[in-house]
Amino acid sequence: MKKNTIQNSMRFLLLLAFLGISQTVLSQENTLPKAKTSGFWDHVQFGGGFGLAIGNGFTDITIAPSAIYNFNEFFALGTGLQYSRLKQKNFYSSNVVGGSVIGLFNPLEEIQLSLEVEQVHVSTTYTDLYDNVKRSFWNTGLYVGGGYRADNVTIGARFNLLFDKDKDLYGDAFMPFIRVYF
Template sequence: MKKNTLKFNCHLLILMLVFGISNVIFAQEKPLPKAKTGAFWEHVQFGGVFGLSTGNEFTDITVAPSAIYNFNDYFALGTGLQYSHLKQKNYYTSNVVGGSIIGLFNPIEEAQLSLEVEEIHVNSTYADLYNNVKKSFWNTGLYVGAGYHADNITIGARVNVLYDKNKDIYGSAFMPFIRAYF
């Protein structure tokens, strides 16, 4: 089952890359160049994630603001914060707090490559038959990603090259994403 999932995820990533490259080949219009000024804040973009999932006595709330600095049309560097609260009533509670540093490279306007280091602290409590089991640990991720970039939004996927299914909080090394900076 895991091989099929990994194979599907790889095919999805290849499909997204091919779609992005074919879109570049057939593009007719050239975008306007970005303003060239020395003001720091004119090169900063803000974005982030707010996620809310509920159902059947389960809650998942995520808040993750971020900002990037665009050095030029090709390179950007940024940082982000993350907080997540997950709860399955009478079984599981987890709080995740951390931060990340991300580097973005746009070799062409429609393609974006990313490298991100994430460090999060996880506090979890599980209920078993006799008592609660508490776990507290740090989790480090090194993500390599690629996506289709249009205007301020990128749709793509990333892979955690440090993923260890026995130690990682996430269920898979592969993660699709939608990234937006304004």
């Protein structure tokens, strides 16, 4: 009986030592001091998007640079510009020009939530056998989104709260995204 008590006590002490060492090693990961920066540009990240699709009489080009300012590890605010040119030979052409303001919230390192307001001007021309039909309008989007973040890349989706299928530039309120900032 005494031998079992000693063995159980040794196992318990080894378990405590292992847990203590593990906790110490794991806690060392976050205790390193971070360099404090006070310059404005030290908190700015640049990113954006570029798209190109070319086919048989079809061209789609999108350029969308953006920048964000990181207030801290949780909050960032930024702005972006957008230009898109879409053309289907002998049928359709469109120019989209505008900008956006985005707020980012990172409640956890791997999770990014966003709120974005986008205002773009859309100018389209439809061509049929008899004439050209031109349409020009402003499109406003208010997007809430969320995604998985790994370093400077976030993959997720956003939803346009102001979506109107009869008046909107996009075909759906739900839009997946990949967001990259350097």
